[in-house]
Amino acid sequence: MAVESLNMLWKQVEEGSVVLLDIRPQGAFTEAHVPGAVSAPYSRMGWAPAVRRWLNSQPGGVAVALFGDNRVLVETAKKALEQLDVPVAATFEGGVAAWQAEGLPLVRIPNLTADELVKNLQHWKVIDVREPYEWRSGTIPNALKIPLGELPHRIHELDPKARYAIVCASGNRSQAAAAFLAERGFEVGNLAGGMSVWLGSGHPIERG
């Protein structure tokens, strides 16, 4: 993609006239993504119909662009949408490295290993976004317990100056929560592998 059209794409994403679908795996999205991009990991199984349903639920008049890091995957996703008569206005296949090389912004969320987090626990406030029944298996000591679904309306409970490590069972829901908070200006990290790695590593837990 030429530099002018890339800057144009970013302007349209920023002003909201283009929705940028990031087709890379969720984990890659969490590590770094374009501000405002929507995570929609491509799959041959039901991806395009799901995207079309989601687009139909959005306000009209929004064009779709695709963001990926591999030509084959971007082309395959584009074709799948076009077969359902969803036009694709633009594609970008250079990934976050090429995006950043053009001086365009990214949201980055560091992955924390369980070993790193346990060593630096005093520097992080932990948010456990699992459901209440999952907390019974044990939580990280002093963790705030906020199920993922409650996070949007409990965001005012958080301290804008703190650093938050987000935790779930396997690291998937915490990625979504971390991206949500990072886009709202919080400094966050994501516990890679979630509580399954924390418990498997024998790190301290608390049962409430």
Next chain:
Amino acid sequence: MIWVPLYDTTQGCSSYVIGDEVTGRAVVVDPLETVGVDNYLLTAQEWGLAISHVLETHVHADHRSVARALAEAVGVEVGLSHRAPVSYPFRPLREGDRLELGQVALEVWETPGHTEDSLSFLVYDRLRAPEPWMVLTGDSLFVGDVGRPDLAVASAEGAEAAAAQQYQSVRRFLSLPDYVEVHPAHYGASACGGLFMSKKPHSTIGYERKFNRLLQISDVEAFVEQQLRLLKPPPEGAARIRGENLGLVVEA
């Protein structure tokens, strides 16, 4: 651990996408032209993985590999035995090398016999245990059989020496615990094996220790004699296919 075998059911070839769910990194072993580069990319994507390593257990003589094309598509070098006589740049692998994906790791064993450059990979998932869980045996140990010794050598003496190497290599697997899973590069009637190869693509060390006929032979001469006596005809176009996989220009 994420574990996705992809097969060529017409030739009895197995390839593997193995991933670490924590880091999202994946290794692809023995990618097949018939499965295709796009299929490996899409499979990795659908399991939430990015391919960080492309490996071959050996330079194949029975089917075309897409290791180079896949490695190029994801921006890495193919990992091959340091003994592989290929004409293109690659990442040389040696006995004891470890490839780390995160909690999942592969350890290299040099297991010559089928070819000089035959490797096996022990696979670890440290989320579960510090011990290996499975072994990718390439064309060394098969389910019910072992890899033939004659496809990459020029003479009968060469095949005999390779069969003796294969004896040492396959007996080495017997040092592993019974529960370790065996995942070869072929199954069924693949031309790379002998008469006893099972249609089932995967097994365990314990089952093979007990029921693999060639592992019952504890004498190198008897093993060599048995292997050479039961050889099937070589796969059609073996020299040409191996030449292509080596990266040599082959005349039509």
